[in-house]
Amino acid sequence: MLFVTFLDTTVVSVALGDIRHELSTDVMLLQWVVNAYTLVFAGLMLAGGSLGDRWGRKRVMIAGLVVFCAGSVLAATAATVPVLIAGRAVMGLGAAASEPGTLSVLRHIFPEERVRARALGVWAAVSGLALAAGPVLGGVLVHAYGWRSIFWFNLIIGAVALVAALWSVPESADPHPGPMDWAGIVLGAGFLGSAIYAAISGEDRGYSAPSVITLFVIAAVAFAGFVVVETRVRAPILDFRYLRLPAVRDALVVAFAVYFGVFSIFFFTALYLQVMQSYSAARTAGVFAPMAAGIILGSLAAGFWVSRRGARTPMIIGCLAGAAGLLLTRHELAGPLHDGPLATAMAVAGVGFGIAVVPLTSAVLSGVPAEHSGMAAAVTNTMRQVGSAVGVAVLGALVNSFLTSDLKNRMSELGLPGSLQPAAIDAVERGRIPKGVDTTPYLKYLSKVNDVLNTGKVAFHHGLDVALLVSAILILAAAAFTTVDAILHRDTPA
Incomplete structure (x- = not known):
């Protein structure tokens, strides 16, 4: 169950190039996939998670x-x-219902x-394996059978997980659940959904667009309502x-x-290698394979580390x-790209991600009562997420x-006129000329096509370079925040 929901978070990354080519879409719509x-x-x-506590996690x-x-x-x-x-949205709905149970049952079994x-080390290793194996396994499937095969594979794994859960997972629930917090469920989903949707939509429409601003306002109102409700109801879905x-x-x-940083590699690095550097799905999978191994090793090592020394240091x-690793x-x-050194750098990032996931999960599960x-x-x-x-x-x-x-x-x-530039940019992003575009005005500029394509590669790399830097800075800021918090609360168990 854990493997299939985490696998689907990254398995699509190596299929983006093929999806882009077959369905003729641009980078913006690919992000929505x-x-x-x-x-x-x-x-x-x-x-x-709340429904599982009340209705039964299994x-x-x-x-x-x-x-x-x-x-x-x-x-x-x-x-x-x-x-x-x-289809991806429906899969997300299923994952939201099934995923919390994979963690919460560990709290009761152990x-x-x-x-x-x-046990959390093994859990994190499985989740890390799924995250990092997504590009590897996806690359093999896409290379052999096309991008649709990754979703048929998800169906097979999901069906196997369903049978395994029916047979092996024990049922558990909060013995005193209290009334269902429907207001909290609606407001929480409204806040998160509106905020994330606004952030994504702002890329295309601009963050000053009325529709985007409206979504942010809705998110703010929903969050305020969520805080008020959760601090007053008897059985909140999130106890502050x-x-x-x-x-x-x-x-x-x-x-x-x-996880902000993880996707700067899983999505944008994979997309850059495939779309701008013409890496095949199989070659992309090979570059990502050491990262998968790094996440697994880091997670297993962190499990033993946390069991002996606590969560904060690891x-x-x-x-x-x-x-x-990101840097x-x-x-x-x-x-110049060399697969060996690139894979090694990504493996370092994988080890770090694996080490970090176990203690953060352990700290939350240990800090909250079992019920x-x-x-x-x-x-x-x-x-x-x-x-x-x-x-x-x-x-x-x-x-x-x-x-x-x-x-x-x-x-x-x-010298390309401004009126012709939007369609040309669209063609570079899609990798083909969009349907319905009159190419006649562009004919005299054909000698400069390669120059434009090379500029596209350089521009994409420019953005990726900044994205990786921002991700690394954010993770370092989180480490600094945790360190300062540890100094200020020396007597608090970690």
């Missing part, structure tokens, strides 16, 4: 897997990008903290008292920052190593702004 999943996943995760998990499989079928058979995006830390615990607070900050070390990856992408383990699991996974969704949105805005502005400047230098 990724973000439709993470947007719904993040927006409804708190609701999934029951909600099973229902989520059924929905996930249905979404996989819709995505696999999609003939247009909007249908593909809809009540002793040290044993649970080692737990955020006062330094270990829980630090873990959630790190979760956001780490969480900080993981952030430092992850940021170093090394940025350095390797700056010059609220669904809430703890949901809020942890929500912060991770919000980090990834915001990461793709914010970094996508950076990459797209550099791509557009650099292309416009170069086209102006080459």
Whole structure:
């Protein structure tokens, strides 16, 4: 269950080039293929955890897997990008219901903290394997059978997970759940959904567009209402008292920052290699494979580390190593590309990400009572998914702004009239001339096509370079925040 929901977060990354070519779409819509999943996943995760605590974690998990499989079928058979995006959204709904249960059941199966830390190491290794194996496995499938095969594969794995859950997962629930917090569910989903959707839409429409501003206002109002409701209801889906615990607070900050950075590699680096450097899906998979191994090794090592020394130190070390890996990856992408050094740099990032995930998960699960383990699991996974969704949105805005502005400047230098530039930029982003475009006015500029294409590569790299730098800085800031919090609360267990 854990493997399939995390796998789908990154498996699509190596299929983006093929999807772009077959369905003739641009970078903005490609981001929605990724973000439709993470947007719904993040927006409804708190609701999934709360429902699991009340209705039974196994029951909600099973229902989520059924929905996930249905979404996989819709995505696999999609003939247009909007249908593909809809299928990804349905898959996100299923993942939001099933994912919190994979963590919360560990809280009950392993009540002793040290044993649970080692179990969380295995959990994080599986999640890390799924995240990092996504590009590797996806590359093999896309190379052999085409991009639709990754969704058929998801269906098969989801069906296997469904059978395994029915057979092996014990049922558990809060013995005294209290009334359902429907207001909190609606307001929480409204806040997260509106904020993330606004961040993503702003890339295309501009952040000063009335529709985007309206979405941010709706998100702010929903958040205010959510805080009011959650501090007054008897059984909230998010008890804000737990955020006062330094270990829980630090873990959630790190979760956001780490997954923000993870997707600067998983989405934009994969897209850059495939679209701008013409890497095949199989070659992209080879570059990502050492990162998969790094995440697994880091997670397993962190499980033993946390069980003996606590969560705070490995969480900080993981952030430092992850940021170093991002900066090394940025350095390797700056010059002539060599797969070995690039894969090694990404492996360093993978080790750091793996080390960081275990302690942040352990800190939240240990800080929240067992009867609220669904809430703890949901809020942890929500912060991770919000980090990834915001990461793709914010970094996508950076990459797209550099791509557009650099292309416009170069086209102006080459003498291409401003009226012709939008269609030319669209052609560079799509990798083909859009349907219905009259190419006659462009014929006299054909000798300069290669110059424009090379400018597109340089511009995309410019944006990716800044994106990796921003990601590394954010992760380092999270490490600094955790360190300062540790100094200020020396007597608080971590």
